Amino acid sequence: MNSSDKGFNSKLIHSGGIDDPLGSAVTPIYQTSTFKFQSADHGARCFTGEEKGYIYTRLGNPTIEDLEVTMAELENGFGGIATSSGMAAVNTVYLTVLSKGDHMIGHSALYGPSRGIMEKVYPKFGIESDFINTTKLDEIKKHIKPNTKLLYLETPANPTMEISDIRAASKLAHEHGIVVCVDNTFCSPYLQQPLELGADIVLHSMTKFINGHADIVGGVIVAKEKELYNELNMIMMNMGFNMDPHQSWLARRGLKTLSVRIDRAQENAMKVAAYLENHPKVEWVLYPGLKSHPQYELGKLQMNGPGSMISFGLKGGLTSGKVVMDNVQFALLAVSLGGVETLIQHPASMTHSKLSREAREKAGISDGLVRLSVGIEDVEDIIDDLEQAMDKI
Secondary structure (H helix, E strand, O other), rough: OOOOOOOOHHHHOOOOOOOOOOOOOOOOOOOOOEEEOOHHHHHHHHOOOOOOOOOOOOOHHHHHHHHHHHHHHHHHEEEEEHHHHHHHHHHHHHHOOOOOEEEEEEEEEOOOOHHHHHHHHHHHHEEEHHHHHOHHHHHHHHHOOOOOOEEEEEOOOOOOOOOOOOHHHHOOOOOOOEEEEEEOOOOOOOOOOHHHOOOOOEEEEEEOOOOOOOOOOOEEEOOOHHHHHHHHHHHHHOOOEEEEHHHHHHHHHHOOOOHHHHHHHHHHHHHHHHHHHHHOOOEEEEEEOOOOOHHHHHHHHHOOOOEEEEEEEEOOOOHHHHHHHOOOOEEEEEEOOOOOEEEEHHHOOOOOOOHHHHHHHHHHOOOEEEEEEEOOOHHHHHHHHHHHHHHHO
């Protein structure tokens, strides 16, 4: 069934369109490294692209394709590319768009490894970068150079929850011939569709909301146009960044419940954020659903909901934060996000620890910042857990 004209929730269930010859209700796990050709001529036609056919799982696999087609439909793009991890997706974009002598602009509070590898590894290949506050268009404009080829946004940013204006930033970038990529991990296509707002590429760590069950690592890229998709796919295949069929099957299964999971987690997060904002031991809270968020109105304009990620700081800074993180009994003290369980972590010493203190402070990642990924449990239990932990400060 062609589900491209159906609603979002129908696409979650019915997109993919891979027909199993035995009539399986779900796409089976094609756990194979290679595929048998009908004849020598058939094999030759598959290799030249004259005929659609599967050759080798690194180059394509029905189970993986089911996920890729679904993600492309959800993001309204030309094609999807599933990768072995979120960082494989990030590096596929970097290697496709950037060459020796090129320059990239990224948000200063980008996911730690996405920024870290660009600053520490890519300079060896003659690639420059600037990490700035992309919520300010003037800052983007000021840092554009003749050799700038990529504007890499993450919105909301990890972990500062800053929101960049995708539409305005994309318009500015395109005036200078710059490709725009948006890391949409915090929102998923359910809450935000960057390609519709002007971006050229959208990517996700599928480890997070897409899969939603904290049991796989994976990434995905969706390109708006065919030419860019082909370039990205070539890099992915030749670098060996492909996803595994079983990994893909699990992600596709998790994806079917994306909207109901996010609806529940988001409902919980609104209540948790309000609780934190009114707690006498909490100094500040950053959550797109609160009117106190600096880009609250922009968030309402380009997002379909505030999501379930919260950052907050306690009076007493890191010392108080450690007390809370060491004493939660219900939430898990763990990195990652977007699963059904509530997670709490400390970015400065964990996910963003590879950045220098100066870089973290400039990006707004203070030592006292605590990040909370709100799950789908009973919200009273989440709040009770935070309350008993903060009682120990």
